[in-house]
Amino acid sequence: xxxxxxxxxxxxxxxxxxxxxxxxxxxxxxxxxxxxxxxxxxxxxxxxxxxxxxxxxxxxxxxxxxxxxxxxxxxxxxxxxxxxxxxxxxxxx
Amino acid sequence: xxxxxxxxxxxxxxxxxxxxxxxxxxxxxxxxxxxxxxxxxxxxxxxxxxxxxxxxxxxxxxxxxxxxxxxxxxxxxxxxxxxxxxxxxxxxxxxxxxxxxxxxxxxxxxxxxxxxxxxxxxxxxxxxxxxxxxxxxxxxxxxxxxxxxxxxxxxxxxxxxxxxxxxxxxxxxxxxxxxxxxxxxxxxxxxxxxxxxxxxxxxxxxxxxxxxxxxxxxxxxxxxxxxxxxxxxxxxxxxxxxxxxxxxxxxxxxxxxxxxxxxxxxxxxxxxxxxxxxxxxxxxxxxxxxxxxxxxxxxxxxxxxxxxxxxxxxxxxxxxxxxxxxxxxxxxxxxxxxxxxxxx
Numbered sequence: 001x002x003x004x005x006x007x008x009x010x011x012x013x014x015x016x017x018x019x020x021x022x023x024x025x026x027x028x029x030x031x032x033x034x035x036x037x038x039x040x041x042x043x044x045x046x047x048x049x050x051x052x053x054x055x056x057x058x059x060x061x062x063x064x065x066x067x068x069x070x071x072x073x074x075x076x077x078x079x080x081x082x083x084x085x086x087x088x089x090x091x092x093x
Numbered sequence: 094x095x096x097x098x099x100x101x102x103x104x105x106x107x108x109x110x111x112x113x114x115x116x117x118x119x120x121x122x123x124x125x126x127x128x129x130x131x132x133x134x135x136x137x138x139x140x141x142x143x144x145x146x147x148x149x150x151x152x153x154x155x156x157x158x159x160x161x162x163x164x165x166x167x168x169x170x171x172x173x174x175x176x177x178x179x180x181x182x183x184x185x186x187x188x189x190x191x192x193x194x195x196x197x198x199x200x201x202x203x204x205x206x207x208x209x210x211x212x213x214x215x216x217x218x219x220x221x222x223x224x225x226x227x228x229x230x231x232x233x234x235x236x237x238x239x240x241x242x243x244x245x246x247x248x249x250x251x252x253x254x255x256x257x258x259x260x261x262x263x264x265x266x267x268x269x270x271x272x273x274x275x276x277x278x279x280x281x282x283x284x285x286x287x288x289x290x291x292x293x294x295x296x297x298x299x300x301x302x303x304x305x306x307x308x309x310x311x312x313x314x315x316x317x318x319x320x321x322x323x324x325x326x327x328x329x330x331x332x333x334x335x336x337x338x339x340x341x342x343x344x345x346x347x348x349x350x351x352x353x354x355x356x357x358x359x360x361x362x363x364x365x366x367x368x369x370x371x372x373x374x375x376x377x378x379x380x381x382x383x384x385x386x387x388x389x390x391x392x393x394x395x396x397x398x399x400x401x402x403x404x405x406x407x408x409x410x411x412x413x414x415x416x417x418x419x420x421x422x423x424x425x426x427x428x429x430x431x432x433x434x435x436x437x
Contacts (some may be wrong), residue, residue, distance in 0.1 A: 001105055003113075004136045004167035006122050007249040008101045009158030038382075040097045066391055069198045069338055069428030093203065 021085065025051070029059040035075075036068040040092030047088060062084035101161060102133065115200030122171070122249050124269060131167035139166035139179045146183070146437040151190045153311040154197040168249055172242035178220060178235055181298055182242045183433040185210045188300035188332065189243070193430035200253040200300035203260050204334055206426040207267035208247065209303040209343070210240050210410070213286035214296035216436055224274030229306050240270030253427035267305040273413055279348035280412035281355035288361065288411075289433045296436040301341060301409075302429040306331075306421035311350065317357030320350050320420075321364065325371030326423050328401060331378045337392045338427015339403045344368065344419040347414040361410050369405040373398040 032048060033039035041062070048060050065072045065082060080087050113130045117387075119125050129135070140162050152159050165186065169179050183204040189196050199206050204370060212222050214305040223233040231237065237377055245412060261268075287296035311323040324344060335342055344364075348352070376384065376397050387399070401424075402408060409431055425431075 001108060002102050002129045002133050003105055004098055004133065004163045005103050006131060006164055006167040006171060006245065007120070008099075008164040008167075009153070009156075009160040009250060012152035012157045012159055037388050041389065064390065068390065068424060069202060069204075069334070069427045070195055071198070080214065092309070 023086045025086065026055055027057055027059075029061070029083060031084040031087040032060060032062050033080065033087055033089045034062065034064040035071070035089070035091050036065045037092035040064075040090040043092060045088040045090070047090075070087045095219040098152060099161065115395075117348065119121075121165070121254055122245070124244060124248060126269070127243075128171040130172055131170040133321060135170045136163050136166045138176045139174070142176050142179045143183055143388050143437065146180070148187075148188070153190065153251045155258055158250065160176060160246075160250045164436055165246060169238075173234070173238040173246050174242050175234065176269075178242070179282040181212060181216065181220065182246075183240050184298040184436045185239070185243045185300055186246055188432035188434045189302075189319065190249070191430060191432040194300065194302065195429050196247075196308055196424070196434050198428055199426050200247060200251055201258055201260055203262045203428065204426055205261055205263055205265040206302040206334075206429075207265050207271050207297075207305070208240075208243055208302045209267070209423060210243060210272040210286065211299040211413075212239075212292075212296070213277065213284055213299065214359040214436075215294065216296035216322055217277075222272070222274040223272050224276040224278075224413055228273040228413050228415070229271075229421070236272045236274075237251045237414075238268050240272030243272075244268060244270060245332070255408055256317070265305055267303075271303075271305070275411050276348055276413045276415075279351065282361050282412075285409070286433060291433065291435060296432050298436060299432045299433045301343065301423070302389055302426040303343065304425075306345065306423050309344075309420040310418065310424055312418040315353070317354040317359045320353060321359075321367045321371060324420065324422070325368050326396040328372040328424075329374050330367060330401065330424065331374050331383075331399075333401065334427035335401050335423040335424050336374060336399055336408075337383075337387045337390065339392065339407075340425045340427040341407050341409055341430050341431045342402060342424040342425055343409045343411070343421075343431075345411060345413045345423065347417060347420045349416060349418055350420050351412045362405075364410055365405040365408045368408050369400070369402070372401050374401065
């Protein structure tokens, strides 16, 4: 007996390939991004404090999605990409 | 030899229904209830019902694969649909693929949301979809299997496997099936799909990622004003996602309640306005910790009150059900939309 596979589908085209630039974690601007769930901010504050102890410049900034349940808006992603060399994400829950 | 997941057609040898169900469970295709066998012949009958609908499907998140019509039909066959239900199921799938519906978020969340499917227009009667007594419950093949078919597609095509991609803390019985029809015949205002700009003669599927129906019992109120006080009290919920997720919700008014509201001069818009005002949650009912979280994520109270949506338009209203003094409130996931699709 032959059946149709209920989980079959064609792979969608993947996203464009991105070339990562090198980052200097001691001096480059870093974005700390919260998914807006409880405790994400606390996690990032700990990361900021630890990084701050080893960095001579104060250029680490917090950002957050405006909704925990929705993807980050395009504007936020573009802003982070434009202004920071590195980004760390915290997924609280 | 190809992996099974890469094969559109699989030769499973000779199997009876019980053996097929064991096999399907091993493949992760089952929602836990018995499945029908998606043979080539059965799938072909379903595909025939959507011939001519050549609009492509977007990749289905989270798995991000583009389904074939045959794979979609296989899920509808397994759910127990009749072939003529299939255009309703595919319209529902197109609805949940609206980017604003946020399919990835609604399937991966710890929230209990399930895809609510509401059918409007002439097709309700053509397919014997229950719009009246017990419309959210058991008893009709169309209601039971259309909702189930969408659920199986989300399991097998989208990849929402419980405990893996589907991380719902407790789940929800509506995840098995949640499909009903509008009771347009006893709606004293405008059917929902017409509110959304469709013609009364159009058949339309509306989807929203919602909780199951919360009953709104009011046997005592004899005025529309009294009913709205009860409805708003039931909707004023500090534990609903929409208290901070700010999204849509449905109030499905029973025909007897609808008649009372209409008699007292209420319209869809005035009901929305009144429910919006009266369902706000007083800050004394919200924990201090939650208030801090809401404020830091941009959901500030208005004075001493938190609203349960963004504005009155987040409250979607229609009529369904049969005789009796009950209505229902269906809060959504929050970060989602109410998507309508005309059935091709």
